[in-house]
Amino acid sequence: MTAPASTTLPAATAARLRRPSWRDGRLLIGLVIVLASVALGARVVALADDTVPVYAARTELPPGTALTPHELIVVRARITGTGARYLAADAPVPGGRVLLRHVGAGELVPLSATGSASALTTRPVTVPLDGAPPAGLVTGALADVWASERSPGSGNGVQYVAPRRIAREVEVFHVAEEDGSLSAAAGASVEVLLDETELPLVLDALANEARTAVVPVPGSAPGGEP
Numbered sequence: 070m071t072a073p074a075s076t077t078l079p080a081a082t083a084a085r086l087r088r089p090s091w092r093d094g095r096l097l098i099g100l101v102i103v104l105a106s107v108a109l110g111a112r113v114v115a116l117a118d119d120t121v122p123v124y125a126a127r128t129e130l131p132p133g134t135a136l137t138p139h140e141l142i143v144v145r146a147r148i149t150g151t152g153a154r155y156l157a158a159d160a161p162v163p164g165g166r167v168l169l170r171h172v173g174a175g176e177l178v179p180l181s182a183t184g185s186a187s188a189l190t191t192r193p194v195t196v197p198l199d200g201a202p203p204a205g206l207v208t209g210a211l212a213d214v215w216a217s218e219r220s221p222g223s224g225n226g227v228q229y230v231a232p233r234r235i236a237r238e239v240e241v242f243h244v245a246e247e248d249g250s251l252s253a254a255a256g257a258s259v260e261v262l263l264d265e266t267e268l269p270l271v272l273d274a275l276a277n278e279a280r281t282a283v284v285p286v287p288g289s290a291p292g293g294e295p
Contacts, residue, residue, distance in 0.1 A: 120145040122158035126172045129209040129291050131242045132262055133189055134168045136178075146177060154180045171209055171240060173291055191262035193242045194271055196281050198257040202244050205285035206259060211238045212289075214261060215282045216274035229280055235270040238286055239263055259283050 124141045134140060136156075143158040156163075156178040166183045196214060206212060214236035217229040242260040261283065263271055274281055 120147050123148070124156040124158045124162065124178045126174055126176050126178060128174050129207075130168055130172045130174075131209055131240055132168050132170050132191060133186070133193060133242060136162050136166045136168070136183060138162055141178065144177070156180055156183065171291075173209070191240070191264050192268060193260045194263050194268065194275075195258050195260050196271070196275070196283050198259060198283065199280075200257070202246060202257055202259060203283075203285055205287065205290045206241060206244055206283060207290050208241055208243060209291040210241045210289045211286040212241055212259075212261060213237055213284045213286065214239065214267075214271055215284060216271075217280040218274065218277065219279065232280070232282070235274060236261065236263060236267040238289075239267065241283075241285075 122143050123146050124136075125144045127140055127142050130140060141156075141162060146155075148155065163183075165185065167186050167189065168178075168182055169184045169188055170182050172178055172182055213234050215232045216235050217232040220228040220230050239261045242262050244257075244259050246257045261271075271281075
């Protein structure tokens with residue numbers, strides 16, 4: 070018996086790596102995917118930062134407050150809707166403009182709330198206080214003004230008639246508490262904003278040395294103050 074002849078297998082040839090050509094369809098598809106991802110990412114970032122600089126109130130600002138950099142801060146906000154118009158902060162604060170209505174702390178300043186001083190319908194009047202300002206009597210709060218007039222024919226001893234309310238729910242513009250020799254509340258006063266109907270009554274009471282009191286309206290203080 071003869072042994073079978075051995076069969077020699079052909080040697081395996083190692084595959085060669087070839088450098089991709091720009092003509093390779095897979096390379097072109099990959100480039101398209103990368104470019105599309107970059108463009109999409111840039112679009113997402115742009116949409117996420119779709120904000121504009123606008124002015125906001127630094128603190129509670131009552132009507133009549135002059136618009137200055139001291140009273141305002143710059144914030145970025147996303148403004149939507151065609152009717153939303155606010156004081157843009159991409160330019161200096163416009164001079165000669167005041168607030169025509171109250172703007173709360175941190176609130177964006179609407180263009181409709183600004184104007185010239187001649188457009189104001191109220192005027193600030195200072196009313197002196199006996200003692201310290203009551204709790205809740207702060208800028209932006211509402212208050213009633215009461216007055217007790219001198220009683221006619223009271224002789225040497227000054228007497229006063231029953232108090233009456235001469236201004237109802239007026240806005241507090243400013244509260245001042247000055248130091249005095251006897252009390253820290255000596256010289257305290259409050260400025261209130263009065264319209265044309267209330268102005269003569271309050272000025273008459275002050276001119277005739279009536280006893281006046283400014284009483285805060287409960288729950289009207291901004292920011293939840295008592």
